Amino acid sequence: MALTRRALGGITIGGSAALTLAACGGNQGGGADNDAELVWAVSYAWEAWYMTTTTGNNSATNQAMSAMTPAGKIGYDFDPEGNIFYDDAIFAGAPELVSEEPMTLKYTLTEGAQWSDGKPVRVEDFIFYWYSMSGNKDHANQELAIPSSTDWGANVASIEQAEDGTIVVTYVDGYIDPEWAFTGGVHAPSHYAEENGFEDWQNDPDVMGEAIKWFNENLWTVVTGPYKPKTLEDGKPDAKLGEYVKYEINDKYMGSVKPTIKNFTTRTVETLANEVTELRQGSIVGCWPNEFLLEELEKLDEAEEFKYETYAGSTWSHLDLNFKNEFLADLPLRQAVLTAIDNVDLAAKIYPGTEVPWKGNHFFNEGDANYVDYIGETTLGSGDIEAANQILTDAGYQGVGDALKTKDGKEVTFNFRYADDSEPAKLMGELIQSYLAGIGIDLELKSFATDEFAAVLSEAKFDLMSFAWVSDPAFTVGPGQFFASDSGSNYGSYSNPEVDEAITKVRSTFDLDEAADFANQVGELATADAYMIPLYQRPLSVIWNSNLVEGVEVNGNSQSGPLYNVRDWKRP
Secondary structure: OOEEOOOOOOEEEEEOOOOOOOOOOOOOOOOOOOOOOEEEEEOOOOOOOOOOEOOOOOHHHHHHHOOOOOHHHOOEEEOOOOEEEEOOOOEOOOOEEEEEOOEEEEEOEOOOOEOOOOOEOOHHHHHHHHHHHOOOOOOOOHHHHOEOOOOOHHHEEEEEEOOOOOEEEEEOOOOOOOOHHHOOOOOOOHHHHHHOOOOOOOOOHHHHHHHHHHHHHOOOOOOOOOEEEOEOOOOOEOEEOOOEEEEEEOOOOOOOOOOOOOOEEEEEOOOHHHHHHHHHHOOOOEEOOOOOOHHHHHHHHHOOOEEEEEEEEEEEEEEEEOOOOOOOOOHHHHHHHHHHOEHHHHHHHHOOOOOOOOOOOOOOOOOOOOOOOOOOOOOOOEOOHHHHHHHHHHOOOEOOOOOOEOOOOOEOOOEEEEEOOOHHHHHHHHHHHHHHHOOOOOOEEEEEOHHHHHHHHHOOOOOEEEEEEEOOOOOOOHHHHHHOOOOOOOOOOOOOHHHHHHHHHHOOOOOHHHHHHHHHHHHHHHHHOOOEEEEEEEEEEEEEEOOOOEOOOOOOOOOOHHHHHHHHOEOO
16 A cells, blocks of 8 residues: 655766566576575675664664564665555554544554564554654663664654554653654564563653663564574674674565565665676665765766666755854854855765756755745855855954954864765865865864764764755654754754744644645744755666666665665576
8 A cells, every 4th residue: 555745856966777666476586596696795894783763873784684674674664656565464454543632543453463573563562663762761771772863753642552462652741743654663673672571661750761762772682574594593683783694594584575585684885886886796786875886886887787776866966064063163164165165066076967956945855845945046056155244244253265263263174074084075075175275264074983973973073064865755754853952863952942932833733734845844944043054966877787687676765765666686
């Protein structure tokens, strides 16, 4: 069953034609060695396993674990057209809105829904996910839970199992979510937590916090997905954090499409140059690269079996400023900094020869009915040095355009952090450095190792930093996740009571269009504070060897990218 919403569909910007999705079910292909290992590359390391946490909530973790987790992490995802679909290994269909006040949803489980150890999917699994995301200290020690967002979980009042076996989620009085069909679900097995020493997780918040910490640090082997981690002689998974996971078929998988690849592995391969090389050498079958360089992709034109498709999906780069920096705490300076930065020039020089869409909105892309270019209505991202210098002059800064100093004569200095193995990130830093020189700032460029990314971000060890959000067609979580004062994803410590109040309105209606208007109001208010601005929609690519894997699709609407339908993949 599919529910359709206005899609944030990918925009084709060149590349070869996509493969047709393989037919559901069927036997293994006859041409390839079905016992051979099929390796899919993940383009950067992941630093945690549990995707509800600030350290685990990233695209790399999602990709590494898509084969074992429910679709979309918790049981639903979006297809390439932006239509929602539900994981039929868990759900018999879409949830049902059984009451608007209080908002109450009913989920019907697939008959026989079970984990790979044969134990049933149960109401406690839904509660475990809720406690992970509630932000409630009575549910879990929050210093250990470190939830990436509490926007959904904080508003759940109860989760119970009805006599007919359905799961009933009741929300707090007055709470409304226009995207109710996209909420709740199952991520990890609660009974597995109990078997590993966390029996009292429902009653003791410290035990629950320790359970979340344990899941974050240890890969679980009991799953609902089409594949399960292989285990070593000691019973531990054949996996290494940030490096690889080896999978085998989950013989108790309850989905309608049965997996057929006997040996599947996700493995980190960093940089597009290395990913293209390994694809050509046959050591990987494909990748969703984190970089975009046409000259590297075009090397795949040498052989017909190498496929690549380029597109602009819902991955978008943005620039965050840290309010804890003594200089960036000042609004006129932030406005001047972001005015001096030229978003169009950045995109043109980082992705030469590629048309990169302007991103003037935090929640919607051009072409969406709800898109409003409120960034374009300001000077932010314009590269207007004259306007930037005027902002500083009016605010009383000294040395404007030469060696910028505060009113008190203190030299203005701060850094830009970037991953040391990413040439595009380094180039971005150099470009921003050149822009800010025009207003008298000598920007320090300070790199970090790729495996330090989550720590640099979550511990706010930056003054300026750019990274990408991987979004999907659901938009009502974004305002709170990006801008709420208490959000775990508000890495720059931004806080504005007016914005916090506006965020509550996004989920004050069952009307999606009205909710979108409220979301745009949040974006406009936050833009006026010059905190975090979109830079551009990132051009993306998917590369694969069509002789070795069939069923790979571009999907700009899923945070799993092409791995959204890994259960459908098979050998040709």
